[in-house]
Amino acid sequence: MKVHRLALYWAPEPxxxxxxxxxxxxxxxxxxxxxxxxxxxxxHDIAEITADPRGYGLHATLKPPFRPLHGYAAARDAAAALVARLAPFDLPPLAVHDLDGFLALRETIPCPPLHRFAEACVEALDAHRAPPTEAEIARRRPERLTVAQRMNLERWGYPYVFGEWRFHVTLTRRLTAEEKEAALPAVTRFLGTAPSRPRRVAALSIFVQPGPGEPFTIAERLPLGG
Structure with a gap:
């Protein structure tokens, strides 16, 4: 499979x-x-305020999108080897939160296995990540990042990994106060009890982007534990 970028995400089961x-x-x-x-x-224009997350699909980032250095098949094999040694675990109930101006689903109690899962994904696939271009680095606005975030950007190609990582399922772009006043209760009502239901993290989802600017889709769900 020829892809422009791929990413390792958690996504709800179908x-x-x-x-x-x-x-x-x-x-x-x-x-x-x-x-x-x-x-x-x-x-408000719901299509506009959800345009950015719509392009990536409903997900929580584990390893951010990257251009595969050795092709899709090699990256997929590395991901399969990773999940074969990881056990499924329970995900805490989720709830809608304001995350730095974005609305997102976040876990309601700490979940150490979730953080270990994300860290394993970042490390295991790093040999398959093509280095970011200067333009890609510039888009991260390194001058606005903390020292730790800049170090992550240089080493891992993304600022928000390891100690800087926060589980979140993005639901909107960054909102104004007026937009948030309307969207926060609306999305909370619309999602209802779905976020808070018990669920297992039992698979790793590989999302792919066929070409620049195109939407991401789920290529495969790889079960944890093989």
Whole structure:
């Protein structure tokens, strides 16, 4: 498979109510690539405020998007070898939060296995990551990053890994106070009880981007424990 970029994400299973509800909120199913009707958000353009996360699909980032250095098959084999030695674990209930101006689903209690999962993904696939270009580095605005984040950017190609990583399922772009006042209760109502339901992290999802600017879709779900 020839891809422009791939990423390692957590995504709800297809039969998880969160997959259907979250995908409808964003307006696209990352599993099928199909466009979905979005709920109304009176006074605001829901398609516009969800445009950025819609392109990436409903997910939480484990290893951020990267250009595969040795091709998709080699990266996929490395991911398969990784998940074969990882055991499934319980994900805490999720809830909608304001994350630095973005609305996102976050875990409601700490989950150390989740952090170990993300760290393992970053490390295990790093040999398959092509180095970022100068333009890609500049887009991260390194002058605004902390020392730790700049070091991560230089070493891992992304600022928000390891100690800087926070689990989040992005639901909007960064919002104004007025937009947040409308969107926060709206998305909370729309998702209902789906985020807080018990669920297992039992698979790693490989998302792929066929070409620059194109939306990401789920290429494979690799089960933990083989």
């Amino acid at each position: 039969d998880d109510p969160l997959h259907a509800a979250g995908s409808a909120w964003l307006g696209r199913d990352a599993g099928t690539g199909a466009a979905l009707a979005q709920p109304a958000l009176p006074g």
